[in-house]
Amino acid sequence: MLKYEIIAHEIEHDIRINNTPQGTKLPSINQLAEKYDVSKNTILKTLAVLESNGNIYQVQGSGIFVRQQKRKGYITLLQNKGFSDDLDYPGVTSQLISFSKIKAPLEVATNLQCDITEDFYKVERLHSIMDQAICLEESYYKTSVVPFLSQSIAEDSIFQYLTKGLNINIGFSDKYISIGKTTDEISHYLEVPKHSPMLNMEEIYYTNNGEPFDFTKNHYHYEHAQFFLQS
Amino acid sequence: MLKYEIIAHEIEHDIRINNTPQGTKLPSINQLAEKYDVSKNTILKTLAVLESNGNIYQVQGSGIFVRQQKRKGYITLLQNKGFSDDLDYPGVTSQLISFSKIKAPLEVATNLQCDITEDFYKVERLHSIMDQAICLEESYYKTSVVPFLSQSIAEDSIFQYLTKGLNINIGFSDKYISIGKTTDEISHYLEVPKHSPMLNMEEIYYTNNGEPFDFTKNHYHYEHAQFFLQS
Numbered sequence: 001m002l003k004y005e006i007i008a009h010e011i012e013h014d015i016r017i018n019n020t021p022q023g024t025k026l027p028s029i030n031q032l033a034e035k036y037d038v039s040k041n042t043i044l045k046t047l048a049v050l051e052s053n054g055n056i057y058q059v060q061g062s063g064i065f066v067r068q069q070k071r072k073g074y075i076t077l078l079q080n081k082g083f084s085d086d087l088d089y090p091g092v093t094s095q096l097i098s099f100s101k102i103k104a105p106l107e108v109a110t111n112l113q114c115d116i117t118e119d120f121y122k123v124e125r126l127h128s129i130m131d132q133a134i135c136l137e138e139s140y141y142k143t144s145v146v147p148f149l150s151q152s153i154a155e156d157s158i159f160q161y162l163t164k165g166l167n168i169n170i171g172f173s174d175k176y177i178s179i180g181k182t183t184d185e186i187s188h189y190l191e192v193p194k195h196s197p198m199l200n201m202e203e204i205y206y207t208n209n210g211e212p213f214d215f216t217k218n219h220y221h222y223e224h225a226q227f228f229l230q231s
Numbered sequence: 232m233l234k235y236e237i238i239a240h241e242i243e244h245d246i247r248i249n250n251t252p253q254g255t256k257l258p259s260i261n262q263l264a265e266k267y268d269v270s271k272n273t274i275l276k277t278l279a280v281l282e283s284n285g286n287i288y289q290v291q292g293s294g295i296f297v298r299q300q301k302r303k304g305y306i307t308l309l310q311n312k313g314f315s316d317d318l319d320y321p322g323v324t325s326q327l328i329s330f331s332k333i334k335a336p337l338e339v340a341t342n343l344q345c346d347i348t349e350d351f352y353k354v355e356r357l358h359s360i361m362d363q364a365i366c367l368e369e370s371y372y373k374t375s376v377v378p379f380l381s382q383s384i385a386e387d388s389i390f391q392y393l394t395k396g397l398n399i400n401i402g403f404s405d406k407y408i409s410i411g412k413t414t415d416e417i418s419h420y421l422e423v424p425k426h427s428p429m430l431n432m433e434e435i436y437y438t439n440n441g442e443p444f445d446f447t448k449n450h451y452h453y454e455h456a457q458f459f460l461q462s
Contacts, residue, residue, distance in 0.1 A: 057402060065441050068443075077308070178457045179454075208288075208290065227407070231406070
């Protein structure tokens with residue numbers, strides 16, 4: 001991590017741990033530069049990160065202020081972090097349901113703008129919090145970008161493996177959200193009555209070179225999944 | 232609008248109208264500066280706007296590229312634009328269901344961090360597209376920030392009135408999304424069977440001074456509302 005990222009992380013951590021209320025004024029840019037013994041430019045970069053993450057807001061001529069913290073237990077929609085890394089909850093577990101190497105189904109090829117002859121890893125997992133099913137996930141990874149994936153990696157955090165193991169830089173993502181009723185298979189895994197409400201989220205992930213490499217369909221439990229978004 | 236915003240708007244408009252495919256390379260910064268007869272700095276600001284709106288991505292040492300356009304008919308979650316201004320659809324209409332001036336209900340006071348003695352305008356509206364109900368909206372506006380609101384304004388775009396009429400600068404917003412089942416009242420307005428799935432979105436809007444002034448609860452039709460988000 002670069003210096004400005006470390007400082008951003010520290011300030012964010014302080015706000016969260018101390019439960020600092022919305023509207024609390026932070027030290028000035030000069031004071032922060034002095035406190036962390038860095039240049040004003042570094043602090044400006046730190047503040048840009050904190051602002052885009054929704055931790056602070058800046059009022060011209062007035063100062064830097066703490067933003068309201070999200071309600072507990074909500075999943076943040078804006079981060080590309082992978083499921084188990086985002087929730088504040090302890091006790092997030094993932095159960096591998098299926099793992100295979102296949103040719104791209106038409107839906108995947110269409111969303112990732114590739115040929116149906118391309119090879120993909122298909123991974124189905126069930127994410128739970130404290131043994132409560134939250135999300136049934138069906139993911140497809142393009143092998144030309146993700147050359148290797150195994151059952152044991154899929155049982156762990158795929159996101160950590162992609163970013164730290166394979167050094168893939170995730171650039172951006174598109175997310176499509178809709179509401180529907182559970183199918184029999186989804187009802188079974190989420191442990192809800194047939195035709196229960198559910199939230200569907202389709203995600204397309206791109207490398208920082210703009211290449212789409214991951215298409216994921218998530219089905220969320222209607223009573224146990226809630227989402228948060230700052231803009 | 233400032234010069235860099237006008238140029239950003241023009242480039243975004245060109246991409247949309249021409250349906251420019253994902254990955255199309257745009258001219259370089261120097262070429263854009265020359266084309267629009269502005270400084271390189273202005274173009275850098277333009278590109279920052281286009282990037283944060285999800286219209287382009289930049290690859291270091293390689294260039295500026297067009298991002299995929301969202302699927303048609305999806306509501307963009309990241310913009311603070313007001314319902315009728317966002318959808319690509321023609322034929323968006325809003326029907327005023329109730330309009331009143333009240334003391335803050337506890338839920339509103341809690342979310343906007345104000346006293347229950349504060350005065351609020353309460354507005355209930357039904358938004359439809361091509362006569363199909365999409366969203367039942369219940370909004371509360373703090374009178375200390377929004378001193379005047381009328382039935383006829385509420386029948387039109389409140390967002391336009393706030394930003395252009397009252398010159399309120401909307402700074403940021405928090406959105407909380409959950410899934411549920413429709414109540415009898417909501418079923419009636421959305422014209423769905425009782426206990427149908429629905430998406431609930433609670434929104435808190437802040438001025439650019441960080442003052443929360445609008446709390447809105449939206450209930451979306453499960454077959455007709457879909458959402459889009461870029462991160």
